Amino acid sequence: MTDNKNFAARMGRWSAQHRKKAIFGWLAFVVLSLVIGGAIGTKAPENDTTYVGDSGKAHELVDRHYPTENVESVIVKGGDPRAVRAAVDDTVAAVSAQKGVYDVNSDQVAKDGSVLVDFKLRGDEEAAEKAVVPVLAAVDRVQARNSSVFVGEFGSASANKALSKAFEDDFKKAETLSLPITLIILVFAFGALVAAGVPLLLGLSAVAAALGLVALPSQLFPLGDEAASIILLVGLAVGVDYTLFYLRREREERARGVGHREAIHIAAATSGRAVLISGITVIVAMAGMFLAGDQTFTGLAVGAITVVLVAMIGSVTVVPAVLSVLGDRVEKGRIPFLGRLRRSDGESRVWNTVLDAVLRRPLISAVAAIAVLLALAFPALGMRAVLSGTDDLPRNLPVMQVYDEINASFPGGQIPAVVTIKAEDVTAPGVTAAVKDLEARAVESGRFNGPVDVNVSRDKHVAQISIPIQGNGTDDVSMEALADLRQTLVAQTVGRADGVSAAYVAGMTAETKDYVDFLKGRAPLVVGFVLLFAFLLLLVTFRSIVIPIKAIVLNLLSVGAAYGVLTWVFQDGHLEGLLGFESNGGVTAWLPIFLFVILFGLSMDYHVFILSRVKEAVDRGMKTEDAVAHSIKATASTVTSAAVVMVAVFAIFATLSFIDFKQMGVGLAVAILIDATLVRAVLLPATMKLLGKWNWYLPKQLHWLPEFRHEAEPSPSRA
Structure with missing residues (x-):
């Protein structure tokens, strides 16, 4: 019963x-x-960014000493200087007439004759995204009236609005595709x-x-x-x-x-x-x-x-x-x-053939499977964590095309390194001289561009020194410039100026570096927590110390293989044409922790499901070898169907526009595919046969653990 x-x-x-x-x-x-x-x-966070390290300290200073500002820029670019000037005047008049716009200026002129019209929007981030709508419409009308030049807008509000819309469209695509694909797979499964x-x-x-x-x-x-x-x-x-x-x-x-x-x-x-x-x-x-x-x-x-x-x-x-x-x-x-x-008893003919071969040669099968997994995982030894930058955003978005035009005329101006200093009076002669010294040294180093912008808070306690940085903000060029700025330039100038009590470097490059370092520091805590509690749960469930250790090792192998594939594809730049991306030289920083947690959790579904059937058969008196063969044959088609659904749904994300989603989709799909095939159908049965009764080894000191009978043989009934 x-x-x-x-x-x-x-x-x-x-x-x-x-x-x-x-x-x-x-x-x-x-x-x-x-x-x-x-x-x-559902309550949304007031700020969707976690600031850490020195860049986080800089943001805290800015939040305390500066009003909220939403900066927008309109670039006017073309060959005829008179047409450019006419379009600039038209732009200034158009944006100045819009509600919520203030502090309009057109002082920045590039070497190629392009002009930036800068302005600010009142209110918080949400208010700015609403206020920018009529401004964008006004800029579009300016472009229509001045067709001989390029006129386009980029800023925090316009970019956030455009990117939010693109995110929403991507997820709608994923939702629309996932349901019919899942249904088709399930029809094939049943x-x-x-x-x-x-x-x-x-x-x-x-x-x-x-x-x-x-x-x-x-x-x-x-x-x-x-x-x-x-x-x-x-x-x-x-x-x-x-x-x-x-x-x-x-x-x-x-x-x-x-x-x-x-x-x-x-x-x-x-x-x-x-x-x-x-x-x-x-x-x-x-x-x-x-x-x-x-x-x-x-x-x-x-x-x-x-x-x-x-x-x-x-x-x-x-x-x-x-x-x-x-x-x-x-x-x-x-x-x-x-x-x-499928056979009449529900078993898969394909997986039965594979499993029979594995159980005939368990040692060879286990060694071969481990060798393949380690080969797949090998590229992960050189994995480099990065945060996706502006260069990784879809270039088919008009707002990013404007960004590229601005960056071509004003290199680094949209992603500057921002040195934030605190003093009793940042306008004091000694501090001002140190700021000038920093500006000169930064540009002379060749790692930064001009012009340098200095923004002093109303109380004169804090100043922000924006220095356009070389590179794309997250590449090696930008990171080397950041290291030089933090370790040498700031320390030798504003960092030792009389009256300066703090000097921090923020900006995209600094935030990327600080966030990556922060996650690297937290990763051992996350991994240790997951492994420890997974071990304890499986130990209590199956009353074996071998089962949880082996489950952890198998899961780590499949996660490692997924990391390796991610590194090979996205960091090394393989399959760029097929997946529609350009490598940014790394794997997005948040993904390794996210993948580990998600994959470890989901792969345990299969592991527990299969092992429950094995333990059920062993509890009925079946030998471990026979129980493994019987249970995996009985569950193989189910695990395969479940895995195919997951792989298909996750793979949809690899077709989306943003590189972070592509990486997430590929990582999840590859790991589940590897786990459900190579690990569960080859490595698991091979190692269980090799270990035999040792699979159920429990030290005497742990015999006090409660025993759960998984099932006794049911009595057939036609009731």
Whole structure:
């Protein structure tokens, strides 16, 4: 008989017996979540950037001593000086007439005759993005009236507005493509339309409920736009996975001749229990992002944990009820030819062939798999973390085309290094002389350009010295210039001027360097947390010290391989034409931690699902070798189907416009593909056969751990 004492079994039995309550209760929960979310509203962060290091200290000084400013620039560029001057005058008049615009000037003239019309917008960031709309329209009219020259606007408000729209369009594309692709894959996996729809419905309803529920934690942890994206990405993946595990087991038991209700009970007691263990492990892994100390990671963690929790609850409550209602009608809408790749017992012919070969030569298979994984991981030894800069943004955006025109005429002016100094009076003769000395030395070094701009706060306690920097802001040229500025130029000039109490360097280059260094310092804490708690969860679940150690090693191998592929593709610049990007010489700084946490969590789904079946067979008295063969053959097609869904959804992100999304999509897709094939179908069974009974070794000192029976042999019933 099945083990009916675990929570999942009890929930499954209740759900199947009270199916109307379970289904309508779930629908009410989803609707209520959306209503609550709509009423409360998801709180967004006031500032979506985490400032750390010296650049963070500079931003704190600026926030305290300067009013909020939103600077915009309009470049007027052309061959005829008279046409340029006429367009400049037209631009000054047009923007000055707009509400919220102040401090208009046209003093900057480039060597090629181009002119910058600079102005500021009143209000905070949100107000500026609204105020810039009529300004952009006015600039477009100036361009139309002066067609012989180029007129374009770039600034914080105009760029944020354009990039937000581009982000939104990208995610709409991902959402639009992910649902039909997932449905098609599930139809192929089950060979029936109704069965394919069940996992998709749970995934979508879990995503909907989570999108509403995150409004609650957002009051404490404000969430950026990325939270909704991770909810869709992870929610669809785990929602489909969990239902897939459940539904496949129920179908398998029915094929063995077990009665409809009993098959649901067995699925609840086995796959349902595996879902709970997997879900808890994923949640623990996602919680590691809280330790990254960055509000973006915090938002991602809140979103991911919420949707995994909702999907986990739905899989053990409403799925049994849906299966109870559908009965054998779950096979409705069958596609006849799709069943030919699978045997009548549900096992995959392809994976059976692979597994038989692996188990015949386990040592050779294990060594070969490890060699391939290490070869894939090798490029990661030279991985370089960078933050995506302006050069990495899509060039088909008009605002970025304007940026390129400005940067061509005024190199480095849009991404200057900003030296922020604090003194009792930054206009004192000694400080002013030191500032002049810094300006001269910086330009003479050849690492910086002119003109240098000095902006003094109203209280005269702080000054910002903006020095246009060579390079694109994140490349080696810019980083070398930053090092020279911080270590030599500032120290020899304003850093030792009388009355100066602090001197910090900010700007894109400095913020990139500080943020990368910050994440490198936090990474060991995140990784250690995830590994420790994953080890403890698996130790308690399987009462073996070998199983969790091996699970961690296998997961680290698949993550390492993903890092290696990312480095080879994006840092070394392979497949640029195919994926539509230009290498920026590194991997985006936040991605390694994010990938580790997400992949470690999601890959544990497969690991727990497979090992639960193995332990179930061992508990029934089967030898470990036979249990491995039986369990992996029984679960291979399920794991493959779940992995294909994930790979397809993640791969969509590789087609988006922004390089960060491309890297995320490729990294996730490659890692899941490697994990579900090379690791789970080759390395896992090979190592389990080699270890034999040692797989279940538990030191005597730990025998006090509770023992969970995964299942006893069910008694076939045709009831």
